[in-house]
Amino acid sequence: MRSHLTVESGRVILAVPAPEDLRALASRIDEAIESIAELPLLPSEVEDVLAISSRERHKWLEDGRLQSAGTRTVKLRGRARAVTFHVFDPRQIEAILDGDLPAVWREEDSIKSAENRRRATAKAALARTRKKSPEPSATSTETTDDEPPGLAGWDDFDADGLLR
Numbered sequence: 269m270r271s272h273l274t275v276e277s278g279r280v281i282l283a284v285p286a287p288e289d290l291r292a293l294a295s296r297i298d299e300a301i302e303s304i305a306e307l308p309l310l311p312s313e314v315e316d317v318l319a320i321s322s323r324e325r326h327k328w329l330e331d332g333r334l335q336s337a338g339t340r341t342v343k344l345r346g347r348a349r350a351v352t353f354h355v356f357d358p359r360q361i362e363a364i365l366d367g368d369l370p371a372v373w374r375e376e377d378s379i380k381s382a383e384n385r386r387r388a389t390a391k392a393a394l395a396r397t398r399k400k401s402p403e404p405s406a407t408s409t410e411t412t413d414d415e416p417p418g419l420a421g422w423d424d425f426d427a428d429g430l431l432r
Contacts, residue, residue: 272284272285305358306358307358308337308338308340308355308356308357308358309355309356309357309358309361310353310355311325311353311354311355311356314334314356314361317361317365318361318364318365318370319370320370324370324373324374327377328373329354333369333373334356334364335356335357335360336354336355336356337354337355337356337357337360338354338355339352339353339354339355340352340353340355
């Protein structure tokens with residue numbers, strides 16, 4: 269039947285020579301379409317469907333927000349190694365799309381990024397103030413290797429032969 273199939277700019281035209289072949293052909297097409305709906309989605313398809321970037325896909329996959337349906341390994345022509353990538357369940361992607369979860373996840377990520385930036389700024393400011401006014405610390409006192417500071421009962425510990 270491929271000889272009767274024509275593909276034109278987003279349309280598929282099938283010219284059936286005999287009307288009795290139409291029912292059999294229609295049932296085969298229905299089965300093929302149903303089986304296509306069950307196939308796992310490739311990463312690029314997930315990015316297109318959810319309108320996300322590959323960085324977001326990787327991040328959300330690592331976080332566990334996007335769940336992989338497994339991995340596929342293929343050997344592409346011209347490559348020395350095989351390429352392994354995650355595939356995704358179409359029902360899960362549909363549920364994510366219906367719940368508009370990418371927008372929610374982006375908002376959570378922006379809040380988390382802002383918190384991390386604030387925390388890093390505070391840590392850098394603290395480091396600058398410590399660098400400007402060095403305070404003598406308790407651990408900076410000079411000691412010998414025989415007696416570590418502040419350990420009660422050190423002699424008993426050494427007498428047991430645990431230090432060598």
